[in-house]
Amino acid sequence: MRVVFIGPPGAGKGTQAALVAQRYGIAHLSTGDMLRAARDAKTEIGKLADQYMSAGQLVPDDIILKIVQQRLQADDCRAGYLLDGFPRTLAQAEALDAMLAHQGTPLDSVLELRVPEEELFRRLSGRGRSDDNPQVIRQRLVAYRQQTEPLLDYYHRRGLLKTIDGLGSVEEIFHRIQQVLDPLLEPPRQQSSEVPR
Ligand code: ADP
Numbered sequence: 001m002r003v004v005f006i007g008p009p010g011a012g013k014g015t016q017a018a019l020v021a022q023r024y025g026i027a028h029l030s031t032g033d034m035l036r037a038a039r040d041a042k043t044e045i046g047k048l049a050d051q052y053m054s055a056g057q058l059v060p061d062d063i064i065l066k067i068v069q070q071r072l073q074a075d076d077c078r079a080g081y082l083l084d085g086f087p088r089t090l091a092q093a094e095a096l097d098a099m100l101a102h103q104g105t106p107l108d109s110v111l112e113l114r115v116p117e118e119e120l121f122r123r124l125s126g127r128g129r130s131d132d133n134p135q136v137i138r139q140r141l142v143a144y145r146q147q148t149e150p151l152l153d154y155y156h157r158r159g160l161l162k163t164i165d166g167l168g169s170v171e172e173i174f175h176r177i178q179q180v181l182d183p184l185l186e187p188p189r190q191q192s193s194e195v196p197r
Contacts, residue, residue, distance in 0.1 A: 001026055001080040001184055002105060004087070004096075004160075006151060007113030008144040009137070010120035010127075011166050012173065016113065017084040019174050024181060026080035031088075034067055035059060053131055056139030058147060061091045069099060080108075088148045093155075108184050110155040111177060115166035117141065 001024055007013045014030060021028035035053060038046030045063060052059045068086055071077070087093040100106050115123075124137045131140070155161040162180045166173060 001109075001181070002100070002107050003081075003181065004083045004107055004110040004155070005085075005113065006110060006148065006155075007166065008115065008117075008120055008148075009140045010124040011113040011115045012123075012170070013084050013113055015170055016173060016177060017082050019170075020082050020177060020181065023178070024080070024082075024185075026082055027074075027076045028084060029068070029071055029077075029081050029086070030084040031064055031068065031086040032084075034071065038067075054136070056131060056136040056143065058088055058143050061089055061095070064088075064092060065095050068096070072099070087151060088143075090147075090150055090154060093151050107160060109162060109180065110151075110160040111180060112152055112161060112163045113166040113173075114163055119167065 003020070003026070005013050005017055005020075014032075017028050017030065020026070035046070035049045039050045039053070040046070045067070049059045049063060064086060068083075072081070083096075087096050096107075120141065121137060124132050125134065131137075152161060164173065164176050164180065
């Protein structure tokens with residue numbers, strides 16, 4: 001199962017993505033986590049990415065694409081994966097499509113986790129990550145609206161988009177997600193049609 005998770009910062013993608021990965025036995029690929037790991041390891045890519053992240057701006061597409069392309073080759077992605085925080089621009093979405101078409105492994109579904117902006121701001125302000133100060137939060141929301149929201153239309157036109165209400169308890173939201181993803185699972189094997197005597 002190959003799934004993309006789209007939603008604004010603070011929508012709860014990370015929390016739900018971890019649950020989804022566990023429930024469906026697929027890899028959880030968070031580009032935000034990858035970039036933070038690179039930053040903390042002080043690699044060249046990490047240092048470069050940090051300049052954008054700490055300003056609430058998107059890291060340039062070529063950097064992200066290189067990281068994702070490599071990560072998708074790993075063994076744990078063969079059973080499927082959930083992309084959390086990628087793609088975030090139309091160019092990334094198109095590059096992903098091209099990559100997956102080339103491998104013959106198209107996406108199965110794109111989930112949008114939708115949460116009203118006041119609620120996002122409230123949640124992010126209480127979180128305390130280094131890019132969670134008000135000015136940077138505002139910039140991340142702007143980046144979402146301008147660069148990532150157009151993807152909703154892109155995937156809607158391809159018949160892949162499902163919107164999930166992101167308000168409620170973690171369990172309630174996970175239940176909504178399962179209602180969308182469960183039907184994508186392989187159908188259970190037919191029981192023997194012999195009627196027991
Ligand atoms: P959030 O969704 O809360 O903003 P993430 O952990 O997904 O948090 O991302 C943190 C930061 O990492 C983003 O603000 C951005 O700078 C960078 N980033 C993550 N994924 C991408 C991506 N696909 N393209 C560009 N930048 C990204």
